[in-house]
Amino acid sequence: MPSFDAIVIGAGINGLAAAGRLAMAGARVTVLESAPAAGGMANLAHLSTGIDHRIEKALDLASHGLEWAEPNVASTALSASGNHLTLKGAFGESIEGTLSAADKAAWTALRRDLLGNAAALAPFKEMTPPRLARDHGANIWDLVRNGLALRRMGRDRLREFMRLMLINVHDVLEDELGDDRLKGLLAFDTVLGHHAGPRSPNSLLGLYHRISSRVQGRQAALALPRGGMTSVIAAMQKALSTRGVTLRFNAQVNTIRVDDDRVQSVTLANGDTLTADVVVSALHPATTLMTLVGAPQFDTGVVRRVQNIRSRGTTSRLTLKLKSMPDFRGANLRTRLVIAPSSRAVEEAFNAVKYGAFSPAPVMEIVIPGAFMPEADSDGPTLSALVQYAPVDLRMGWARGRGAFLKVIMEQLEAHAPGLGALVTSADLVTPADVAMRYGAPGGQWHHAELSVEQMLFLRPAIGMAQYSTPVRGLYLASAATHPGGGVAGSAGWNAAGQAIAGGGAA
């Protein structure tokens, strides 16, 4: 039986990040991926909010081919009448389009505050959440240090920071801004990937999560890698191969064998058994613990908490092949195009999923990579859209619902780009149900576990497992369901590997 120091399950961004850090610490690492290629759910994304800077640097991704076609993608809030608003630079450094002077000033102030608050939260994203229980205080000092940094804001700023911590984005937008297009765009950015509407409690945290990231040091920037998001994965793969990491594709893990609360080996669908001292799983914790290890190996309280991790996906990805470039009433296609007419429209779109239906007027962001990289479009332009909302368990069933949902999405697109329907040569819709099936992510949630305040920091993915460890010694969780959550950043995987190397965990 071949023997390995470390096995990583899943070759998505977090699995690869974990493998890289383990390899750098001297472990012999094998990554097992059930699909024929790496990437996992990163393949669903079409823009980057930034790779964790620690990973980018440590694995030297630039020298392994990571290159940005556009490191600072602008955003256009589409208007059905053609009266678009374009936010240029990172998170709308400047705004183009008709906007009142009062709104411009208000936005400048709000943007400064939001970026400032998000930047103050960024260190919390990198840290491994400490344990608050007595006798587990090792990295409580990270928390204290980051907390003291907040204190240095000064009393008034801190009070405002706290006020804007657990608020919903809709209230903030109503308080500060007047323009519906701008409010719609910000509301959309807040809830993208979440099971939340702008008015959902604590929804602003979703925006903070997004705009606390950096691309090339630029906070809140959106970036398009040359070659698309798959090129990020390709660069990581190259970086890993130079460090001797073995990647096995079509290697579906069936079971993780545990003996006396210690991980022993993993068994593949083809019957191969690989032993390891450390197993890091980047799959959803429910898949890892309940399916691969099995509920009987865990205490009932653990089973309850893992089963109750909320993982409701709402986001679909639509890919259209077009005969020629579409026209969104003159909008600049070299930007991210957002259909979210108002915060209210986003909230109303969210209403449907509460009742098991898809939004009758979905909101979405559109990227046309060919507009940034003409070389990408040898066989006609591609339009990629992330669309909300649709539930994983559509009441009418996805067999019937797929066509119906596609129809309302196309109607929404047609309203903003008349004639677009006639340009379509093929359409591929990946629903939350597809995500759940294809990527083994229960619920089809893009962050694996919903990023809501009760599932953050010490509480992510569940009480007692916030430090990437599990009740099984040697088994670590690197899923996006662990702190700090999803996005194609790799932070969770990087942190998990750090814990595995330190041998921490094993409560």
Next chain:
Amino acid sequence: MKDSKLHFRTPLITTPFHARTSAANKLNAWAPWAGYTTALSYSDETMEYTALRNQAGLYDLSPMVKYAITGPDALRFLNRLTLRDVSKLQPGNVHYTAWCDDAGKLIDDGTLFHLAPGRYRLCCQERHLPWLLDSAIGFDVSIEDESEKVAALSLQGPCSFAILARAGLEAAQGLKPFQLMDFAFDGGMLTISRTGFTADLGYELWTTPQAALSLWDHLMVKGADHGLRPIGTTALNMTRIEAGFMIANMDFVSATTALRPDRLRSPFDMGLEWMIDFNKGHFNGRAALKREKESGSTKWAFVGLDIEGNVEAEHALIYDNRKTEVGHITASLWSPTVKRNIALAMLRRPYHAERSGNLWVEIYALRELEYHKLMVKAQVVPRQFFNPPRRRANPPGLY
């Protein structure tokens, strides 16, 4: 409105024996137990106690919470749920067991009946269906609360076997303690187990609600010559204190309901560590219990106390050297049988053993509307105050 929505109109339901127990209850002394109306005593609790220790008593056990556990993984599931190794429990046998939460703290104790191969019944004080169902995730097992489907009587006392023999159930002679047997009765099924809560010779009889009244009548008629009488909870509780048995939420707070962290009790605290089988594979609380065992961090000990005098020490505090509080009493009784002032108590270690030489109990004795504070000496003794050989005798005595 549907009947199921009108349950609030009957906050307490009656047991299948209610027609008989209510007719016998001359004191009209009732108390709630697990959602049922149950008799505290029928006519004279002293006479009922005396019957239990000298003749025989018939106790309505129906409110006991009962779960039917069946299916291919029933054994594996029970091994995961409870502390003892269930693979050692053969069909036709019963064992006393307990179960813990993740932290290795007691949820409840109870008896597990292996009724037939792969068919089990778990009897306990509190309801635990959500815990059982969540514990069953990943097992091919079916769990059903059969509390209302089983009518049960406890026939206890030295004459209990003699009454069974007279009642045509003499085959029960073959039952050793913690064994069970099926009988045909009144066109249905009757299961008899040699179990009980009195530390004396005794049996528990399990049947259907339909056969309940005819079983009661049959036993009362056949037992008349042996002085069989209905027993209320007060008398039964006296005998269980003499037996040294614990009850969840009386002697320890169940981990599912405890609010204060220092109220949680582990099997080590309660003297149940003999149940734990660390070698049977994973079970709830295993890691925590292993840590407790290895670190010797057990804080409490559940003990018997022999207290000077004859004043019952209900819920009294226990002091070392009259000064330092080291524990409290959970149940107490002036025992008419052993003629001693006895109690069950929780003591902080090591006051249960090495430092048990100077223990004092602070009793507030209510004498004509005034409390008299007594400080009396107490001695740690084994919890089984009453444990006669006839309890274990095979064949059972025909008194």
